[in-house]
Amino acid sequence: MNPLEYKEFYNKVGKVNGWDFSNVKCVSEGTKWDLYREVTSVCKKSDILLDIGTGGGEAILSIADSALLLIGIDQSTGMIETATKNWAISGLPNVRFLKMNAENLDFPDNFFNVVSCRNSEFYAKEVAKVLMKDGSFLTQQVSENDKSNIKEAFGRGQAFGTKAGTLKHQYMTELSEAGFSDIRSFEFNVIEYYQTAEDLIFLLKHTPIIPDFGRTEIDFQILRQFIKENQTEKGIRTNSERFIIMAKL
Numbered sequence: 202m203n204p205l206e207y208k209e210f211y212n213k214v215g216k217v218n219g220w221d222f223s224n225v226k227c228v229s230e231g232t233k234w235d236l237y238r239e240v241t242s243v244c245k246k247s248d249i250l251l252d253i254g255t256g257g258g259e260a261i262l263s264i265a266d267s268a269l270l271l272i273g274i275d276q277s278t279g280m281i282e283t284a285t286k287n288w289a290i291s292g293l294p295n296v297r298f299l300k301m302n303a304e305n306l307d308f309p310d311n312f313f314n315v316v317s318c319r320n321s322e323f324y325a326k327e328v329a330k331v332l333m334k335d336g337s338f339l340t341q342q343v344s345e346n347d348k349s350n351i352k353e354a355f356g357r358g359q360a361f362g363t364k365a366g367t368l369k370h371q372y373m374t375e376l377s378e379a380g381f382s383d384i385r386s387f388e389f390n391v392i393e394y395y396q397t398a399e400d401l402i403f404l405l406k407h408t409p410i411i412p413d414f415g416r417t418e419i420d421f422q423i424l425r426q427f428i429k430e431n432q433t434e435k436g437i438r439t440n441s442e443r444f445i446i447m448a449k450l
Contacts, residue, residue: 254321258284394436
């Protein structure tokens with residue numbers, strides 16, 4: 202997918218479910234790193250937090266008591282519509298959602314104490330511009346080898362064929378060039394078991410793991426064979442691989 206196609210895709214997903222996969226039944230084996238648990242550990246009650254690529258807003262709504270003000274942005278109109286609905290239901294007075302592109306953060310300089318970003322694109326120089334001195338940046342991103350057996354089965358997919366560690370190295374280099382220091386990275390790779398074919402289909406239709414999944418009958422033929430080969434007593438086996446970067450300005 203090119204950037205325009207990704208934007209159209211995320212708009213569509215936002216209108217459907219706001220990036221909410223809470224109903225997908227999946228069991229994980231291994232240690233997952235919780236980005237927003239780490240965010241709360243660096244936040245003070247007096248801090249202002251920016252969340253880039255906030256999706257349906259569920260994450261920052263769940264940690265609203267960790268900061269004075271939390272602002273979530275997303276480039277997708279659909280996502281922001283969903284986030285705004287979730288915010289209205291929550292009744293939380295210190296959370297706001299705005300439609301905004303990550304490459305042009307329209308906020309005052311040095312405005313935020315903490316910036317977070319999960320599974321979404323960010324621009325290091327823009328983050329540095331709006332972050333206060335000694336502020337913290339935390340991001341969790343999808344690694345190239347995520348869902349590796351699915352992408353191998355289809356012969357295509359998100360970052361398919363890209364050398365592992367390429368995106369992490371790119372982001373760490375960009376953060377260093379933007380003036381960040383104490384840049385640390387971590388990785389985790391856990392085994393996932395999707396409980397039913399419907400759960401796996403929902404994942405593939407609502408993420409860019411396999412671009413244009415389901416547009417042709419051949420995709421479902423490949424999926425049926427994949428399920429046959431990866432079905433276990435615990436569910437349909439794949440993996441979730443992520444990397445994490447934490448940095449100070």
